[in-house]
Amino acid sequence: MNANRLKLLGILLLVATALVPVFAHSRFILHMFTLIFFYIALSSAWNIPVFGGKMSLGHAAFFGLGGYTAAILYVKYAVSPWIGLAAAVLVALIGGAVMTLPLIRLRGPFFTLASIAFAEALRMIAIDWRSMTNGSVGLNIPFRPGFAQLTFQSGMPFFYISLLLAVVVVVIAHKIRYSALGYHLQASASNDEAAQALGVNTKKAHFIAFLWSSGLSGLIGAFYVFFIYVVEPNLIFSLTLFSLQPALNGIIGGIGTIWGPVIGAIVMTPLGEYLRFYLGTIQQGLNYVVYGVVLIVTVNFIPGGIISLIKLKVLKSKGASGSVIKTKEAA
Amino acid sequence: MPILSVRNLSKRFGGLKAINDVSFEILHGEIVGLIGPNGAGKTTLFNLISGILTPDSGDVILEGTSLKSFSPVKRSLMGLGRTFQIVRPFSMSVLENVMVPILARDPNIARARAAAFEILSLLRLEQYADAHPDNLTLALRKRIEVARALATRPKLLMLDEVLAGLNPTEISENLPIIRQVRDQGITVLIIEHLMDALMAVSERVLAMDQGALIANGTPAEVTSNECVIKAYLGEEDPAC
Numbered sequence: 001m002n003a004n005r006l007k008l009l010g011i012l013l014l015v016a017t018a019l020v021p022v023f024a025h026s027r028f029i030l031h032m033f034t035l036i037f038f039y040i041a042l043s044s045a046w047n048i049p050v051f052g053g054k055m056s057l058g059h060a061a062f063f064g065l066g067g068y069t070a071a072i073l074y075v076k077y078a079v080s081p082w083i084g085l086a087a088a089v090l091v092a093l094i095g096g097a098v099m100t101l102p103l104i105r106l107r108g109p110f111f112t113l114a115s116i117a118f119a120e121a122l123r124m125i126a127i128d129w130r131s132m133t134n135g136s137v138g139l140n141i142p143f144r145p146g147f148a149q150l151t152f153q154s155g156m157p158f159f160y161i162s163l164l165l166a167v168v169v170v171v172i173a174h175k176i177r178y179s180a181l182g183y184h185l186q187a188s189a190s191n192d193e194a195a196q197a198l199g200v201n202t203k204k205a206h207f208i209a210f211l212w213s214s215g216l217s218g219l220i221g222a223f224y225v226f227f228i229y230v231v232e233p234n235l236i237f238s239l240t241l242f243s244l245q246p247a248l249n250g251i252i253g254g255i256g257t258i259w260g261p262v263i264g265a266i267v268m269t270p271l272g273e274y275l276r277f278y279l280g281t282i283q284q285g286l287n288y289v290v291y292g293v294v295l296i297v298t299v300n301f302i303p304g305g306i307i308s309l310i311k312l313k314v315l316k317s318k319g320a321s322g323s324v325i326k327t328k329e330a331a
Numbered sequence: 332m333p334i335l336s337v338r339n340l341s342k343r344f345g346g347l348k349a350i351n352d353v354s355f356e357i358l359h360g361e362i363v364g365l366i367g368p369n370g371a372g373k374t375t376l377f378n379l380i381s382g383i384l385t386p387d388s389g390d391v392i393l394e395g396t397s398l399k400s401f402s403p404v405k406r407s408l409m410g411l412g413r414t415f416q417i418v419r420p421f422s423m424s425v426l427e428n429v430m431v432p433i434l435a436r437d438p439n440i441a442r443a444r445a446a447a448f449e450i451l452s453l454l455r456l457e458q459y460a461d462a463h464p465d466n467l468t469l470a471l472r473k474r475i476e477v478a479r480a481l482a483t484r485p486k487l488l489m490l491d492e493v494l495a496g497l498n499p500t501e502i503s504e505n506l507p508i509i510r511q512v513r514d515q516g517i518t519v520l521i522i523e524h525l526m527d528a529l530m531a532v533s534e535r536v537l538a539m540d541q542g543a544l545i546a547n548g549t550p551a552e553v554t555s556n557e558c559v560i561k562a563y564l565g566e567e568d569p570a571c
Contacts, residue, residue: 180438190421199407
């Protein structure tokens with residue numbers, strides 16, 4: 001399978017996916033696909049700083065900032081959701097800058113831990129700032145269907161909105177990866193001191209990567225709130241749903257690669273939902289046990305993620321040497 | 332005006348005087364060798380000049396500008412290039428490794444690719460452009476390290492043991508590279524243990540021992556210097 005045929009296959013898959021609502025009218029199926037698209041977008045946005053080796057477990061912060069901004073503007077100030085989206089990006093960008101500037105010096109696990117604290121702090125603020133956020137009760141998006149209100153009768157519009165969002169984020173991630181910024185991030189992840197000695201301003205590269213990542217996460221969060229009609233601190237700033245999950249998708253799919261988070265989201269979202277429905281009812285938390293086993297097995301036996309298995313297959317069929325894998329996708 | 336002046340540079344690590352009041356100058360277009368036994372402070376000196384370490388006292392001056400307040404990134408952009416003794420290739424293809432410093436100066440990918448390929452050809456590395464450095468020999472990885480440093484378009488290039496650990500054939504293959512660097516009009520400061528190799532390329536040699544500069548002269552002068560011989564043989568001599 002060469003690059004062109006892979007590209008063709010990708011386009012065919014995309015077209016087939018876009019046609020799903022034509023054939024499947026089940027609300028459940030559309031909902032599942034929409035959720036997958038949201039997670040593809042969020043996982044890919046999370047993945048941008050990972051090109052530079054910075055793994056955040058606090059992306060719920062940007063997701064939630066975006067969600068809250070759009071919801072508060074719409075519910076409290078009757079601002080159009082479409083303007084709210086722009087405001088959401090702006091607030092998430094500010095959040096990204098505020099978090100990254102002090103934390104950028106921290107390496108590896110220290111950065112990751114600090115990012116968790118940042119998201120948790122925002123969750124606490126959202127609970128306590130009742131006059132603005134309505135506390136733990138949260139804010140409901142009134143059901144007034146219409147394009148201007150970003151609220152729809154059927155599940156179809158959000159299927160396409162989230163699909164478009166996923167495509168846009170993946171394309172941006174791809175552009176960044178193969179730009180000067182992408183190479184600087186990869187160089188910093190390999191050896192930050194050597195990169196600096198070659199004149200690469202690695203701190204600036206990490207900062208810009210985080211701005212892209214947080215801004216996009218804020219946009220996704222804002223759309224998500226209109227998809228589920230509610231914003232509530234424990235949901236939107238949820239550590240498991242929007243900080244850990246995008247990271248797990250990236251790790252299981254293939255960390256620091258373009259397609260890893262996409263594959264991770266496609267595999268893990270239905271699995272997570274399925275486990276929650278069938279195991280979560282037998283014994284609360286049992287779904288997380290199974291989930292944890294999947295994660296441990298992946299990290300132990302296929303550290304390169306699912307994508308490394310696919311690449312191996314493609315290369316074997318081509319009869320190429322193993323070095324190509326490292327060349328193209330190592331991060 | 333010298334291209335580089337090192338003035339009364341000192342650096343302590345706890346109780347150890349790693350660099351003790353070192354001063355010297357390097358002129359435009361020179362190839363200067365830096366020798367000394369293990370632990371003499373050669374690499375520490377490179378780290379102080381390139382800004383990875385901050386000196387306790389003293390100053391480094393590049394073409395009349397004090398580098399005191401400049402980060403390693405800024406120093407590299409000002410024309411101070413270096414290689415690392417322990418090679419540090421990035422986890423990407425050889426060509427992409429060389430593209431990284433070029434992209435730090437001009438973000439255009441197509442131009443960076445072309446310029447990187449040119450540098451690879453200069454160092455006869457073009458056939459390894461798409462290879463991953465981990466799969467190459469130490470000799471080739473050392474050459475990539477030089478290619479990457481050259482890609483920063485340095486005025487002064489500091490080479491840290493680019494021949495160490497290589498067999499005689501590899502040395503004879505890599506030695507011309509140092510001359511090629513000079514032929515580009517780049518001033519070179521080179522740390523090397525292999526005296527023959529160093530003598531073959533350098534016009535002037537600095538010798539260090541226990542953090543201090545103990546000799547500065549032509550290769551013949553330095554190798555016949557009493558203090559240098561004693562430093563290498565490990566004798567204590569209060570006169571040195």
